Amino acid sequence: MTTLLLSHQICVRHEMPGSPESPxxxxxxxxxxxxxxxxxxxxxxxxxxxxxxxxxxxxxxxIDEIRDLTPESGxxxxxxxxxLCPHSYEAALKAAGGAIRAVDAVMSGEVANAxxxxxxxxxxxxxxxxxxxxxxxxxxxxxxxxxQQHGAERLAVIDFDVHHGNGTQDIFxxxxxxxxxxxxxxxLYPGSGAVSETGAGNIVNTPLQSGADGSKIKEAFNDxxxxxLHNFSPDxxxxxxxxxxxxxxxxxxxxxxxxxxRWLTLKLAEFSDHHCDGRIVSLLExxxxxxxxxxxxxxxxxxxxxxxx
Amino acid sequence: MTNxxxxxxxxxxxxxxxxxxxxxxxxxxEQGDVELERSITIYERGEALRKHCDDx
Numbered sequence: 039m040t041t042l043l044l045s046h047q048i049c050v051r052h053e054m055p056g057s058p059e060s061p062x063x064x065x066x067x068x069x070x071x072x073x074x075x076x077x078x079x080x081x082x083x084x085x086x087x088x089x090x091x092x093x094x095x096x097x098x099x100x101i102d103e104i105r106d107l108t109p110e111s112g113x114x115x116x117x118x119x120x121x122l123c124p125h126s127y128e129a130a131l132k133a134a135g136g137a138i139r140a141v142d143a144v145m146s147g148e149v150a151n152a153x154x155x156x157x158x159x160x161x162x163x164x165x166x167x168x169x170x171x172x173x174x175x176x177x178x179x180x181x182x183x184x185x186q187q188h189g190a191e192r193l194a195v196i197d198f199d200v201h202h203g204n205g206t207q208d209i210f211x212x213x214x215x216x217x218x219x220x221x222x223x224x225x226l227y228p229g230s231g232a233v234s235e236t237g238a239g240n241i242v243n244t245p246l247q248s249g250a251d252g253s254k255i256k257e258a259f260n261d262x263x264x265x266x267l268h269n270f271s272p273d274x275x276x277x278x279x280x281x282x283x284x285x286x287x288x289x290x291x292x293x294x295x296x297x298x299x300r301w302l303t304l305k306l307a308e309f310s311d312h313h314c315d316g317r318i319v320s321l322l323e324x325x326x327x328x329x330x331x332x333x334x335x336x337x338x339x340x341x342x343x344x345x346x347x
Numbered sequence: 348m349t350n351x352x353x354x355x356x357x358x359x360x361x362x363x364x365x366x367x368x369x370x371x372x373x374x375x376x377e378q379g380d381v382e383l384e385r386s387i388t389i390y391e392r393g394e395a396l397r398k399h400c401d402d403x
Contacts, residue, residue, distance in 0.1 A: 170383040226390055229377055229378055248390065248394070291390065
């Protein structure tokens with residue numbers, strides 16, 4: 039079996055003027071995944087998520103609100119970081135649709151695992167609020183869809199984006215069968231992610247200080263996240279794959295190398311192989327240095343491809 | 348509000364001024380009252396203020 043790669047051109051047309059969360063991020067990834075080693079990927083365009091998919095994580099009113107706020111021309115600012123352009127609503131539906139298709143393909147055994155190169159990202163979007171470049175919470179939607187549509191009982195989201203996924207934590211907060219584990223720099227945006235935030239016992243936050251390198255994140259994975267994941271025993275692992283903990287990233291102060299992201303992906307692939315038949319759905323979150331982003335995604339997808347063989 | 352373009356030069360700041368701005372930064376970071384795009388700049392300003400306080 040192979041790895042499914044989902045993306046869509048409309049995700050490139052979602053623009054926020056002057057923002058580091060730019061269309062060129064997906065172009066850098068597309069370029070990085072052009073080489074021969076990625077020819078075995080099963081490449082597909084994201085389908086459009088339906089309203090009932092989005093409603094798994096967000097209220098019906100919220101979806102309509104985002105649709106109604108999307109301008110016919112020009113821009114509409116939702117928060118200090120997040121702007122809607124005429125293509126944003128459609129791009130957000132494609133990003134969530136990619137997550138839905140990835141779950142369907144992985145849970146049915148059609149592919150071994152999947153990576154969604156999509157934007158806008160999702161992990162800051164709470165039940166009722168778009169923020170931090172995020173409109174719909176793609177990772178939470180993926181996990182909740184796996185439960186509703188495929189009978190998975192226990193779902194885990196592992197988030198190694200440098201920023202805490204406050205939105206995913208908010209959506210999973212009182213749901214003991216939905217695990218959220220995060221490594222992130224703290225203090226930093228969005229301000230949440232302390233060890234003391236544990237939800238229904240299903241939230242494991244492992245904050246790292248500015249300047250922490252690969253050894254610290256490996257320690258966090260080996261000592262806290264992986265044992266907690268082992269105890270939780272998920273039926274599917276969803277990865278909120280942000281690559282902004284890279285040393286070259288301009289928006290944060292961690293010092294991971296591309297090889298450290300290989301290690302993180304390998305660990306999650308090994309875990310999934312042993313505990314849930316290798317089922318992984320990985321979704322792009324942050325990562326703002328274009329060269330580092332391309333290199334890291336190529337490395338991440340390379341490990342997923344190997345794991346699926 | 349701390350702004351990277353008009354933040355006062357550290358060298359000209361007293362201990363009290365530095366500590367006051369540092370406390371404001373820590374409070375804003377903890378409350379999430381900082382945009383994602385600017386939070387690293389504000390954090391780094393806080394680190395510089397902390398070092399300045401230590402050195403005074």
